Amino acid sequence: MNDLEKTQQKIETLRAEIERHNRLYYLDAASEITDREYDQLLQSLEKLETQFPEFSTPTSPTQRVGGAPLDRFDSARHAVPMMSLSNTYSKEEVTEFKRRIHKLIPAESFNYILEPKIDGVAISLRYENGDLVLAVTRGDGTTGDDVTSNVRTIPSIPLRLADLMPPAVLEVRGEIYMDIAGFASLNEQRQEAGLEPFANPRNACAGSLKLLDPREVAQRPLDAIFYATGQLDGVSFETHEQMLLSLKNYGLRSTPTYWLSEKIEEIIDRLDELENMRHEFPFEMDGGVIKVNERRLYEKLGYTAKSPRWAVAYKYEPEQAETTLHAISIQVGRTGVLTPVAELEPVQLAGTTVKRATLHNEDEIRRKGIKIGDRVILEKAGEIIPAIVKVLTEKRTGVELEFTMPTTCPACGSETEKRAGEVALRCINLQCPAQVKSWIAHYASRGAMDISGLGEALVIQLVDSGLVKNPAELYALKKSRCSG
Ligand SMILES: [Zn+2]
Structure with a gap:
């Protein structure tokens, strides 16, 4: 076997090995190697394929995301x-x-x-x-x-x-x-x-x-x-x-x-x-x-x-529940987006008690014709997120109220804006306490830094007392507590 043949064989062995790990991960949920080791295998293969383009093939595991954007689908x-x-x-x-x-x-x-x-x-x-x-x-x-x-x-x-x-x-x-x-x-x-x-x-x-x-x-x-x-x-x-x-x-x-x-x-x-x-x-x-x-x-x-x-x-019948929409509150996210949230009469749905449902934005409330006080039908979208799918207009008594989004941020009173191409309203105040709270809560969450013990209640306390204005100050806080 000459050097070129040896290289080809090495490339093919690497590909088979990567595909085997793929199957272990995705089909059997039983990885034998860490993500890092997997990435290293992929990198070695990429390196060899760049060096020896004559052995590249569209079915190589390195070629999953090689495609250029299309104008349309054939x-x-x-x-x-x-x-x-x-x-x-x-x-x-x-x-x-x-x-x-x-x-x-x-x-x-x-x-x-x-x-x-x-x-x-x-x-x-x-x-x-x-x-x-x-x-x-x-x-x-x-x-x-x-x-x-x-x-x-x-x-x-x-x-x-x-x-x-x-x-x-x-x-x-x-x-x-x-x-x-x-x-x-x-x-x-x-x-x-x-x-x-x-x-x-x-x-x-x-x-x-x-x-x-x-x-x-x-x-x-x-x-x-x-x-x-x-x-x-x-x-x-x-x-x-x-x-x-x-x-x-x-x-x-x-x-x-x-x-x-x-x-x-x-x-x-x-x-x-x-x-x-x-x-x-x-x-x-x-x-x-x-x-x-x-x-x-x-x-x-x-x-x-x-x-x-x-x-x-x-x-199967979709899992649904009927309940009353008591109020619509506004949540301010970490990028300042104002999200209307339905506050519901607690009801059992698909094995859990549901008290709130996202309404996404004002357009959606209009589209579904939702009024405060309505009897509504809830369904779980994606099995986990409850959503209002229908208003029982025949059950209206005449006391139901039309909802309008506030023109100012409910947390800080600042003006709100709607950016071009977006459906959402945003609070424009970067120091908005609601934004800071969601930002810190997100930062401390499992998906991000996973800071244990920093729950929602503590975040609210820290921000309201003025001790923390951004995630970086969490660390300063820790230091002063230790030295003090
Ligand atoms: Zn605000």
């Missing part, structure tokens, strides 16, 4: 049409689904398989000889948007399959979603930046995939789960379960849980069990998908104009 045709599932909302309809199947294939014995339904954005990935070559949105089912450069930035999606003998063509279909915790912090950032927050993780995910700059997409907490196939060449699967397990071996994330049974009654019982697990997933789950497990029966069962006859989606 459209791409699906090799196999991308259908959607028919939805049912009652268990009777699930039983009806079983009856239809038995009528079509009375002599066959088979199993049903149930898996969680992810509320995300449908996607089809195409791997040729193991390399990711295309990622297309569902579109109209025949043609979708080519979002390959955006999908490449999603860290849990392999650019190359983890298989030494990959099939000639493997098309996998699934859902891209935004991690619920990531959604919450993305909305918080947008709020602080005076931008319109996203209504729910699915909207945030769809909005992210439509961004034309992959570097921006890379900042969004996107992830994916796969549960179906499109075109296959050089590989086949006997059952749905076998396919799910194989996807894992390829390094593709598949459903975190599923149930198998030959009895539809048992699957129906499991639907309740799955609904109880609703808050355990990192994605928003809005139902369960029931499929015939034996893939050989798919052609026999066939398709309607829009959906396969061998699968059905059962949708």
